Amino acid sequence: MFxxxxxxxxxxxxxxxWRLLFLMMTVLLILPVLIILGVLIYHGGPMITIDFLFxxxxxxxxxxxxxxxxxxxxxxxxxxxxxxxxxxxxxALYLSEYAADNWLTRSxxxxxxxxAGVPSIVHALFxxxxxxxxxRFGTSILAASLTLAIMTLPVVIVATRESLQAVPHAxxxxxxxxxxxxxxxxxxxxxxxxxxxxxxxxxxxxxxTAGETAPIMFTGAAFFLPFLPQSVFDQTMAMSLHLFxxxxxxxxxxxxxxxxxxxxxxxxxxxxxxxxxxxxxVLRGRKKW
Amino acid sequence: xxxxxxxxxxxxxxxxxxxxxxxxxxxDLAWFVDKAVQALVFLGGVSAIVFILGIFVFITKEGxxxxxxxxxxxxxxxxxxxxxxxxxxxxxxxxxxxxxxxVTGLAMLVAVPFSLGAAIYIGEFAQGRTREVLxxxxxxxxxxxxxxxxxxxxxxxxxxIIRLFDVPVGLNVLNSGFILGLMAAPIMTTIxxxxxxxxxxxxxxxxxxxxxxxxxxxxxxxxxxxxxxLVAAVLLGVGRGFGETMAVLMASGHSINLPTSVFDSVxxxxxxxxxxxxxxxxxxxHYRALFTLGIFLFVVTFIINLTADLVIRGIRKK
Amino acid sequence: xxxxxxxxxxxxxxxxxxxxxxxPKSALAGVSxxxxxxxxxxxxxxxxxxxxxxxxxxxRMDLHTTGMRxxxxxxxxxRDVRKWRNVYALRRQIGVVFPLPVxxxxxxxxxxxxxxxxxxxxxxxxxxxxVERCLTRAALWDEVKDRLDSLGSxxxxxxxxxxxxxxxxxxxxxxxxxxxFSIAVDPVTTMRIEDILRTLKDEITIxxxxxxxxxARRLADRTAFFLSGEFVEVGETEDLFTGAVRDPRTRAYVxxxxx
Numbered sequence: 001m002f003x004x005x006x007x008x009x010x011x012x013x014x015x016x017x018w019r020l021l022f023l024m025m026t027v028l029l030i031l032p033v034l035i036i037l038g039v040l041i042y043h044g045g046p047m048i049t050i051d052f053l054f055x056x057x058x059x060x061x062x063x064x065x066x067x068x069x070x071x072x073x074x075x076x077x078x079x080x081x082x083x084x085x086x087x088x089x090x091x092a093l094y095l096s097e098y099a100a101d102n103w104l105t106r107s108x109x110x111x112x113x114x115x116a117g118v119p120s121i122v123h124a125l126f127x128x129x130x131x132x133x134x135x136r137f138g139t140s141i142l143a144a145s146l147t148l149a150i151m152t153l154p155v156v157i158v159a160t161r162e163s164l165q166a167v168p169h170a171x172x173x174x175x176x177x178x179x180x181x182x183x184x185x186x187x188x189x190x191x192x193x194x195x196x197x198x199x200x201x202x203x204x205x206x207x208x209t210a211g212e213t214a215p216i217m218f219t220g221a222a223f224f225l226p227f228l229p230q231s232v233f234d235q236t237m238a239m240s241l242h243l244f245x246x247x248x249x250x251x252x253x254x255x256x257x258x259x260x261x262x263x264x265x266x267x268x269x270x271x272x273x274x275x276x277x278x279x280x281x282v283l284r285g286r287k288k289w
Numbered sequence: 290x291x292x293x294x295x296x297x298x299x300x301x302x303x304x305x306x307x308x309x310x311x312x313x314x315x316x317d318l319a320w321f322v323d324k325a326v327q328a329l330v331f332l333g334g335v336s337a338i339v340f341i342l343g344i345f346v347f348i349t350k351e352g353x354x355x356x357x358x359x360x361x362x363x364x365x366x367x368x369x370x371x372x373x374x375x376x377x378x379x380x381x382x383x384x385x386x387x388x389x390x391x392v393t394g395l396a397m398l399v400a401v402p403f404s405l406g407a408a409i410y411i412g413e414f415a416q417g418r419t420r421e422v423l424x425x426x427x428x429x430x431x432x433x434x435x436x437x438x439x440x441x442x443x444x445x446x447x448x449x450i451i452r453l454f455d456v457p458v459g460l461n462v463l464n465s466g467f468i469l470g471l472m473a474a475p476i477m478t479t480i481x482x483x484x485x486x487x488x489x490x491x492x493x494x495x496x497x498x499x500x501x502x503x504x505x506x507x508x509x510x511x512x513x514x515x516x517x518x519l520v521a522a523v524l525l526g527v528g529r530g531f532g533e534t535m536a537v538l539m540a541s542g543h544s545i546n547l548p549t550s551v552f553d554s555v556x557x558x559x560x561x562x563x564x565x566x567x568x569x570x571x572x573x574x575h576y577r578a579l580f581t582l583g584i585f586l587f588v589v590t591f592i593i594n595l596t597a598d599l600v601i602r603g604i605r606k607k
Numbered sequence: 608x609x610x611x612x613x614x615x616x617x618x619x620x621x622x623x624x625x626x627x628x629x630x631p632k633s634a635l636a637g638v639s640x641x642x643x644x645x646x647x648x649x650x651x652x653x654x655x656x657x658x659x660x661x662x663x664x665x666x667r668m669d670l671h672t673t674g675m676r677x678x679x680x681x682x683x684x685x686r687d688v689r690k691w692r693n694v695y696a697l698r699r700q701i702g703v704v705f706p707l708p709v710x711x712x713x714x715x716x717x718x719x720x721x722x723x724x725x726x727x728x729x730x731x732x733x734x735x736x737x738v739e740r741c742l743t744r745a746a747l748w749d750e751v752k753d754r755l756d757s758l759g760s761x762x763x764x765x766x767x768x769x770x771x772x773x774x775x776x777x778x779x780x781x782x783x784x785x786x787x788f789s790i791a792v793d794p795v796t797t798m799r800i801e802d803i804l805r806t807l808k809d810e811i812t813i814x815x816x817x818x819x820x821x822x823a824r825r826l827a828d829r830t831a832f833f834l835s836g837e838f839v840e841v842g843e844t845e846d847l848f849t850g851a852v853r854d855p856r857t858r859a860y861v862x863x864x865x866x
Binding site for chain 1 (some may be wrong): 319322469533581
Binding site for chain 3 (some may be wrong): 078100103171172173174175176178179180181182188189193194287288289
């Protein structure tokens with residue numbers, strides 16, 4: 001064995017030091033999430049009862065439950081998904097399975113990056129200009145959901161494209177060589193092996209869509225509307241906007257009420273994320289090649 | 290015909306090969322279905338371009354009346370007076386721009402070192418299960434909706450800042466910058482870690498074979514090789530902070546101000562639109578001015594994203 | 608039709624002045640050769656000689672390869688393959704076996720039944736017949752008949768390679784292309800596959816690309832030699848080995864002096 005030299009020992013010491021520093025940084029970055037969750041649960045936990053979830057707000061939103069906001073969020077997410085999932089999967093299929101490496105593909109990729117990067121409030125302005133005014137949907141679930149759909153489209157596209165590309169190219173080559181058309185190859189070999197990854201992306205999109213506030217503020221979400229929406233042309237309350245409203249716009253709200261709303265909202269979102277992560281883990285454990 | 294004779298399993302051929310070829314060379318259902326699907330998914334792909342152009346066209350359509358008329362570039366970028374509702378409305382966006390910049394700047398001051406540090410730890414030091422757990426936590430951090438962050442700024446950070454620093458108001462640059470830093474951190478961590486991971490292991494092995502310690506390898510080999518990705522990560526973080534709306538609206542104090550310290554309240558471009566659009570009449574000057582702010586936001590974030598994309602592409606070329 | 612004197616059939620595949628480029632780079636040039644029905648046609652040459660590119664041009668895989676350009680003419684059964692309107696129908700007539708075995712992530716049964724299904728054969732009894740017959744011909748049936756439901760992509764390398772052959776046979780191909788099939792396969796399996804090829808020859812025309820000179824000698828009736836993207840020559844396989852060749856490079860290669 002070699003004796004550790006002076007230089008060697010010094011190196012090992014700096015190594016440990018750096019390692020510790022980076023570990024600290026990581027922990028400090030993550031710690032706030034846990035603290036925040038703790039505080040939300042501490043203040044908001046006692047609020048959450050069956051009544052809270054299933055009754056309407058009363059007394060100018062200073063009491064009562066959150067039912068219309070919950071139902072509204074479900075509406076908004078559902079309609080948004082109906083639009084963005086098919087378009088997103090189609091776009092991902094095009095990019096992964098059909099597109100050649102040319103200027104058009106590069107433009108599409110750039111457009112996707114920008115759809116994800118444009119501020120949510122700009123999406124809101126677009127929603128107002130396009131769906132509320134130009135297409136005359138008015139402030140409605142339809143207008144709000146379309147705005148949300150376009151905003152979260154990149155989530156589906158990126159997740160789908162990734163899971164399509166996780167299927168080895170050799171499988172496609174084998175199918176093409178057999179005389180399968182591109183679509184037959186996708187249907188019989190590529191999609192069956194990426195559908196769970198796509199589902200993971202869709203769940204992730206549910207989580208993103210449910211939490212968004214700015215894009216729905218002026219396109220379809222109402223401050224207070226004590227009844228449930230009947231069609232996509234109605235306005236609706238939504239969890240995210242409800243949290244904003246009762247914590248900034250309404251005087252005399254008991255201190256714990258917004259904590260309760262925030263806790264429900266974050267639980268919905270994190271539950272979706274956890275589901276998508278769990279899904280991914282199961283997938284990784286199941287080797288098919 | 291050259292199809293399987295299933296009972297005997299032998300080929301049952303008839304006709305000369307040429308005839309056979311001609312018979313087989315038909316555009317069958319599968320061929321047409323394939324073309325139809327191709328057209329359909331092409332539309333899906335192109336829709337992304339249509340949408341991004343649509344966004345630009347529609348916000349420009351609504352904002353154009355202001356740009357062509359009342360808009361005064363010197364006032365817009367040089368004056369701090371954003372008074373769209375006064376008798377003689379003025380539209381100076383300087384304070385809003387500075388507000389956004391100061392909050393984003395502080396956010397980056399917090400987030401850049403921590404995100405890059407976390408990326409290095411997760412990507413280069415952490416192993417196995419620890420690494421998985423850390424990645425999941427970062428992902429959950431990214432999942433928290435911005436309105437919840439805003440609420441946290443309002444109800445947790447605000448009293449905390451008042452008590453810790455003995456200041457009258459806790460909704461200020463410090464509060465919103467800190468919140469924004471936490472919001473921008475996950476995307477920066479993820480992209481930075483991706484770009485570290487993209488450095489081939491052979492580089493690391495070669496350096497380790499020369500007797501370099503892990504940290505020396507990271508500092509001298511991995512980080513230089515991943516430089517572009519790290520820059521792109523920071524850029525996308527800046528874009529994220531720049532465009533954040535709800536959290537900044539709720540945690541920044543929302544008062545028009547050129548900040549002199551982190552304890553001053555400010556107002557951001559995004560927050561201004563969010564707060565004022567509901568009160569304007571469609572087609573009014575104020576309404577169009579808000580869309581003009583939107584155009585400005587769109588153009589700036591577009592440039593940031595484009596730059597990040599070019600920087601990332603730079604690595605791939607190498 | 609005129610039968611050449613060596614007993615092989617009429618011309619199955621006629622290649623004339625074939626040249627292949629990837630972007631500005633030339634991969635193969637000056638190929639003119641005929642492959643006759645019911646023969647095993649060998650193609651030998653060191654790595655990067657354009658052998659795989661040649662196979663890809665035959666079934667129009669250039670359509671799936673960015674930058675790949677094909678010049679010259681390829682006639683299968685007298686029809687120019689590049690004039691086929693339905694390229695999928697063309698490919699169904701050409702079976703391909705790859706260097707690395709590719710068991711699709713489907714059950715063994717579905718691997719073999721895929722091609723007939725794509726052609727619209729749905730009857731289970733018919734499919735059963737095809738599957739059993741193709742797997743038998745590929746000498747795999749006895750090993751997998753009790754686990755037709757297991758994933759084809761999880762079989763051993765040798766089994767996957769025979770599965771690939773069974774799948775190619777399920778297309779009922781007129782032409783079978785094998786691209787260095789023994790690279791990732793144990794010697795016993797290699798021998799078994801070579802036996803299969805000898806029996807298949809009666810029904811199917813086979814083009815065998817190989818990096819093993821001796822394999823070409825064992826199997827091929829005639830053999831072409833490609834070198835660094837150049838078509839050197841073609842001749843009766845025995846002539847290549849007994850010295851009755853024109854080009855000294857061929858001789859140097861088959862004698863193992865390079866490559």
